[in-house]
Each structure stands twice: as C-alpha cells, then as structure tokens.
Amino acid sequence: MVHAADRTSARRESRAKLAMMARYVAFLRGINLGAKRRVPMEELRRVLEEAGYDDVRTLAQSGNVVLSSGATAAALERDLATTLQDAFGLGIGVVVRSHAELADVVARDPIGSHADDPARYQVSFLSAEPEPARVRELERADVAPERVAVLGREVYAWHPNGVGRSELAKLITDRRLGVEVTARNWRTVTKLLELASQADE
Known part of the structure; x- marks a missing residue:
C-alpha cells in the first residue's frame, strides 16, 4: 500500500x-x-x-x-x-x-504587427546561423505583400495568401540558406512555449 x-x-x-x-x-x-x-x-x-x-x-x-x-x-x-x-x-x-530560447523567439516577434492569422505566420528554426550573404539575399527578395525577418537562427515569415501559394516559402529552404530548416506556424510555436513552461504534474 x-x-x-x-x-x-x-x-x-x-x-x-x-x-x-x-x-x-x-x-x-x-x-x-x-x-x-x-x-x-x-x-x-x-x-x-x-x-x-x-x-x-x-x-x-x-x-x-x-x-x-x-x-x-x-x-x-x-x-x-x-x-x-x-x-x-x-x-x-x-x-x-x-525553453529560454523559445521564449525569446516569441518575445522578439519582429513582424507580428503585420500578421493577423497565426496559421499563415511561420517561424523557421535553423540548425545554425546562415551565412550573411544568404541572409541578405533572402531579406532583399521581392515577395510583397509577404514579409520576412531573419534573427539569428530563426526566420520569421508572413504569408498573407497562404504558405501553399507563397513565393517566399520557396526561398526558406535548406538549399537556399545552407543549413537545415524546419518551420512551424505561430499558433504551434506559442502552444509549444506554453507546454514547455508547464511544470511536471
């Protein structure tokens, strides 16, 4: 007993x-x-x-x-x-x-003021920081009305017309950035932060 x-x-x-x-x-x-x-x-x-x-x-x-x-x-x-x-x-x-790094990702949120649909706002998590030349090429891409911001090992991307039809999404790839890339939408990112913040019950 x-x-x-x-x-x-x-x-x-x-x-x-x-x-x-x-x-x-x-x-x-x-x-x-x-x-x-x-x-x-x-x-x-x-x-x-x-x-x-x-x-x-x-x-x-x-x-x-x-x-x-x-x-x-x-x-x-x-x-x-x-x-x-x-x-x-x-x-x-x-x-x-x-956990702390993910909290920083959410806190930075550089283009969140433009993103009104969390399903179309993505964060790509990179295995390492890409070379500066690759970052410049991505940030200078003519993809309006889409928006992109690269901060360290994260790429924030707003796809107002959806990811499936996005020209920007085609540029956020392993081949283009020279590092491994995996993307999650904003809803998933914030839910993961909430989950990581919970104590073991």
Missing part, C-alpha cells in the same frame, strides 16, 4: 530531478508527411521515455516534442537523431531550442 507521504516524497524527488535539468523543445523534420515516414506520437513518447528523457510531451502530429534533459542542446540533437534512427529506422533531422 502506497501512503500519501510516500507519494508526496516521490513527487518532490521528481520535481527536484527536473529542476536540475533543462527544458527543451525538439522539432523533428519531415515526419508524418507520407506513408513511409509515419511516427505515432504515443510510440514516440514511449521511445523517448525509455531512452531516459523526462517529462516527455508532444504536440500535434508534425514532430513537436517537449522534454527535460541534462544534455546540452547540441548533444541532445545528436542523441535524439540516433535514438529515432534506432527506433524507427528513419533518418530524422532534429533542431532543438531551450
């Missing part, structure tokens, strides 16, 4: 353990876009928990994971990619941001 005091102690130990770890958001690239790259979220959570990650949560089906880890962001990207390859047999690119 488990007593209330034991449950309270276990909860305190769990919270103390998490307090020593960093909270991260991992963006998985290119999953659940076709029949051969299916990754069920329930199975993904199980795999990551068994790999030793704590307080694992997912959002939607597009590869958004919130978890706690004592690793650095760079090490976490490598470790997650290896874990996913072993578990699902897929080469899945992973881009990671810490």
Whole structure:
C-alpha cells in the first residue's frame, strides 16, 4: 500500500530531478508527411521515455516534442537523431531550442504587427546561423505583400495568401540558406512555449 507521504516524497524527488535539468523543445523534420515516414506520437513518447528523457510531451502530429534533459542542446540533437534512427529506422533531422530560447523567439516577434492569422505566420528554426550573404539575399527578395525577418537562427515569415501559394516559402529552404530548416506556424510555436513552461504534474 502506497501512503500519501510516500507519494508526496516521490513527487518532490521528481520535481527536484527536473529542476536540475533543462527544458527543451525538439522539432523533428519531415515526419508524418507520407506513408513511409509515419511516427505515432504515443510510440514516440514511449521511445523517448525509455531512452531516459523526462517529462516527455508532444504536440500535434508534425514532430513537436517537449522534454527535460541534462544534455546540452547540441548533444541532445545528436542523441535524439540516433535514438529515432534506432527506433524507427528513419533518418530524422532534429533542431532543438531551450525553453529560454523559445521564449525569446516569441518575445522578439519582429513582424507580428503585420500578421493577423497565426496559421499563415511561420517561424523557421535553423540548425545554425546562415551565412550573411544568404541572409541578405533572402531579406532583399521581392515577395510583397509577404514579409520576412531573419534573427539569428530563426526566420520569421508572413504569408498573407497562404504558405501553399507563397513565393517566399520557396526561398526558406535548406538549399537556399545552407543549413537545415524546419518551420512551424505561430499558433504551434506559442502552444509549444506554453507546454514547455508547464511544470511536471
């Protein structure tokens, strides 16, 4: 029989353990876009928990994971990619941001005053900062009424006519920027920040 005091102690130990770890958001690239790259979220959570990650949560089906880890962001990207390859047999690119970094992404919001539809306002998370010449080329592109701003490892893009018909979206790619790119709309970004801010319950 488990007593209330034991449950309270276990909860305190769990919270103390998490307090020593960093909270991260991992963006998985290119999953659940076709029949051969299916990754069920329930199975993904199980795999990551068994790999030793704590307080694992997912959002939607597009590869958004919130978890706690004592690793650095760079090490976490490598470790997650290896874990996913072993578990699902897929080469899945992973881009990671810490909770604090994601909070900064939302706080900066350089073109949010022009974006009145969060589904058409996207943030592309990059694996590294692109070369300055590539950034200049993107920012000088004639894509009005679309708007773009590059801040470090993020590209903010407003697609008023939708992403599917966007000329700007064609420029925010691995090939154009020379780094790995994965995009999420503003609604997803803010929901992930909210999820990352929640304490383990």
